[in-house]
Amino acid sequence: MKKTRDQLLDIAERHFAIYGFAGATLRGIIKDAGTNVASIAYHFGTKEDLFQAVLERFAKPVVSQQLSKLETELQSKNLKLRNVLLAFYEPPMKMAHSLGKKGEILSLFLGRSQTEPEPVFNEVDKHYADCRDQFIKAFERALPGLTKEDYHWRFEFMLSLIVCFLTRQKQIRGRYETRTDWNPDEAINRMISFCESGF
Amino acid sequence: MKKTRDQLLDIAERHFAIYGFAGATLRGIIKDAGTNVASIAYHFGTKEDLFQAVLERFAKPVVSQQLSKLETELQSKNLKLRNVLLAFYEPPMKMAHSLGKKGEILSLFLGRSQTEPEPVFNEVDKHYADCRDQFIKAFERALPGLTKEDYHWRFEFMLSLIVCFLTRQKQIRGRYETRTDWNPDEAINRMISFCESGF
DNA sequence: ATAAAATTCAATCATATGATTGAATCATAC
DNA sequence: GTATGATTCAATCATATGATTGAATTTTAT
Numbered sequence: 001m002k003k004t005r006d007q008l009l010d011i012a013e014r015h016f017a018i019y020g021f022a023g024a025t026l027r028g029i030i031k032d033a034g035t036n037v038a039s040i041a042y043h044f045g046t047k048e049d050l051f052q053a054v055l056e057r058f059a060k061p062v063v064s065q066q067l068s069k070l071e072t073e074l075q076s077k078n079l080k081l082r083n084v085l086l087a088f089y090e091p092p093m094k095m096a097h098s099l100g101k102k103g104e105i106l107s108l109f110l111g112r113s114q115t116e117p118e119p120v121f122n123e124v125d126k127h128y129a130d131c132r133d134q135f136i137k138a139f140e141r142a143l144p145g146l147t148k149e150d151y152h153w154r155f156e157f158m159l160s161l162i163v164c165f166l167t168r169q170k171q172i173r174g175r176y177e178t179r180t181d182w183n184p185d186e187a188i189n190r191m192i193s194f195c196e197s198g199f
Numbered sequence: 200m201k202k203t204r205d206q207l208l209d210i211a212e213r214h215f216a217i218y219g220f221a222g223a224t225l226r227g228i229i230k231d232a233g234t235n236v237a238s239i240a241y242h243f244g245t246k247e248d249l250f251q252a253v254l255e256r257f258a259k260p261v262v263s264q265q266l267s268k269l270e271t272e273l274q275s276k277n278l279k280l281r282n283v284l285l286a287f288y289e290p291p292m293k294m295a296h297s298l299g300k301k302g303e304i305l306s307l308f309l310g311r312s313q314t315e316p317e318p319v320f321n322e323v324d325k326h327y328a329d330c331r332d333q334f335i336k337a338f339e340r341a342l343p344g345l346t347k348e349d350y351h352w353r354f355e356f357m358l359s360l361i362v363c364f365l366t367r368q369k370q371i372r373g374r375y376e377t378r379t380d381w382n383p384d385e386a387i388n389r390m391i392s393f394c395e396s397g398f
Numbered sequence: 399a400t401a402a403a404a405t406t407c408a409a410t411c412a413t414a415t416g417a418t419t420g421a422a423t424c425a426t427a428c
Numbered sequence: 429g430t431a432t433g434a435t436t437c438a439a440t441c442a443t444a445t446g447a448t449t450g451a452a453t454t455t456t457a458t
Contacts, residue, residue, distance in 0.1 A: 004435080004436080019221065020219055020221055020222070021222075022218065022219055022221040022222030023219070023220075023221030023222070025414080025415065025416085026415075026416060026417090027414080027415070027416090035436075035437090036436060036437050036438080037416085037417080037418095037437090037438095038417090038418080038419085038435095038436070038437065038438090039435080039436065039437085040416095040417095041416090041417065041418075042434095042435070042436080043435090046416075046417080047415095047416065047417090153389050153393075154393070156363065156364070156367075157360055157389075157390075157393050159363065160359040160360050160362070160363035160364070161356055161359050161360075163359070163363055164355065164358065164359035164362055164363060165355070165359070168355075190352050190356075191356075193397070194352075194353070194356050194397035195397070197396035197397045197398075198392070198393035198394070198396045198397045199396075203405080203406080224444080224445065224446085225445075225446060225447085226444080226445070226446090234406075234407090235406060235407050235408080236407090236408095236446085236447080236448095237405095237406070237407065237408090237447090237448080237449085238405080238406065238407085239446095239447095240446090240447065240448075241404095241405070241406080242405090245446075245447080246445095246446065246447090399458100400457100400458090401456105401457090401458085402455105402456085402457080402458100403454105403455080403456070403457090404453100404454080404455065404456080405452105405453080405454065405455080406451105406452080406453065406454080407450105407451085407452070407453085408449105408450100408451090408452095409448105409449085409450095409451100410447105410448080410449080411446105411447080411448075411449095412445100412446095412447090412448105413444100413445080413446090413447100414443100414444080414445070414446095415442100415443080415444070415445085416441105416442095416443090416444100417440105417441080417442090417443105418439105418440080418441075418442105419438105419439085419440080419441095420437105420438100420439095421436105421437085421438090421439100422435105422436080422437070422438095423434100423435080423436065423437085424433105424434080424435070424436080425432100425433090425434075425435085426431100426432085426433085426434090427430100427431090427432085427433100428429100428430090428431085428432100
C-alpha cells in the first residue's frame with residue numbers, strides 16, 4: 001500500500017496538470033486519493049505548499065538530467081549544436097513518454113508550468129533559471145558569433161516547441177493521428193531538425 | 200448605449216487572460232467594471248457564456264485578418280513560404296503590439312487559449328480549425344513534396360513560437376530587456392526566419 | 399409627458415472552497 | 429502490553445463563488 005503522502009503527490013500532480021492551480025481543488029484531490037482534507041494540511045500545509053511539493057518532486061529530476069547530459073556533451077572538444085539540443089529535449093520527452101498515462105500528466109504539468117499566470121508558477125522559473133543559463137552558454141560555444149539577443153531568442157524558440165508539444169500533445173495527436181501511442185524519438189528528431197535549421 | 204456590455208467584455212477579457220477561466224471570478228470582474236453581478240447574467244448569461252462572448256469578439260477578427268492576408272498571397276503565382284508565414288504571424292502580433300497594454304492582455308488570452316485545459320477552451324479550437332486547414336494547404340503549395348505529417352508538425356512548430364511568445368512575453372522581456380516596449384517587426388522577423396529554415 | 403421596455407441594482411440563495419480543530423486510530427519503541 | 433508519537437478522520441468555520449430574484453432606475457418610443 002502506497003504511503004498517503006506519495007499518493008497525494010501523485011493525485012495533486014494530476015489535478016494541477018489538468019485543471020491548473022486555480023482550477024484544482026483540495027477536495028477533488030483528496031477524493032481521488034481516498035483520504036481526508038486534513039491530510040494535506042498535515043503533510044504539506046496549504047494548497048500552495050502542496051503545489052510546491054509537487055513541483056519539487058518532478059521538476060528537479062528533469063532539470064538535473066538535462067544538465068548532466070549537457071555536462072557530458074561539454075566534455076567533447078567539438079561541441080555539436082544537435083547534441084546540445086538533444087540534451088535539452090530528451091529527458092523531458094523520454095520521461096513523458098516512458099511514464100505512459102502518468103507521463104502525459106507530467107508533461108502537461110511541465111508545459112503548463114511555463115504558461116500559467118498564477119504567482120505560484122513564478123517559482124517554476126527559478127527552477128529553470130540555472131538550466132536556461134547553462135544551455136545558452138552551450139549554444140554560445142556550439143555556435144559562436146551571434147549576439148546575446150540572438151541566443152536568447154533562439155533558446156525561447158527551442159523551448160516553445162517542447163512546451164507546446166507537451167501542453168497540446170493530446171489535442172494535436174487527437175487531430176492528426178489515429179493511434180494512441182506516440183514515438184518520442186520521432187518527435188525529438190523533428191524538434192531538433194527544426195531548431196537546428198533555425199539556429 | 201451598450202456601454203456596460205462593452206466594459207464587461209473588456210474587463211472579462213483581462214481577467215480571463217490573467218487568471219485563466221477557473222481563476223477569474225465574476226465578482227472580480229464586476230468590481231473592476233464598476234457594475235453589478237446581475238449585469239453579467241443580464242447581458243451574457245453564465246460565466247461560460249461570458250467567456251464565449253469574449254472569445255467571439257477577439258478571435259474572429261484576428262483569424263479573419265490572417266485568412267484575408269493569406270488570400271491575397273494565394274493570388275500570387277509564385278507563392279513564397281515567407282509570405283505565408285507573414286500572413287499568419289502579422290495580424291496577432293501587430294494587434295498585440297498596437298493595442299499596448301490591452302494588446303498584452305489580448306495576446307496573453309490568445310496564448311492561453313491554446314494551452315488552457317478547461318473544456319470551455321475546446322471551443323477555441325473550432326475557431327482556429329478552418330484557419331489551420333487553410334494555412335496547411337498554403338504550405339503544401341509553397342513547399343510541395345512533403346508528407347501530410349510533415350506539414351502538420353511544422354504548422355504546430357510555427358504555432359508554438361507565437362503561442363509561447365504571446366503567453367510568456369512579459370516574463371521573457373522582463374528577463375532579457377530593460378525597455379518596456381518591444382518591436383513587433385523584429386519579433387515577427389525572428390519567428391519567420393527561424394521557421395523558414397526549419398521548414 | 400407618459401407608458402413600456404431595457405437596464406441596473408441590492409439582497410439573497412445554495413453550494414464550494416481552503417483551512418483548522420480535537421478526537422480517534424495506528425505504528426513503533428520499550 | 430503499554431506508552432508515546434505519528435497519522436488519519438469527521439466535523440466545523442469563515443469566506444468566496446456562480447447564480448437568481450424582484451424592485452428600482454434609466455432609456456426609448458409614441
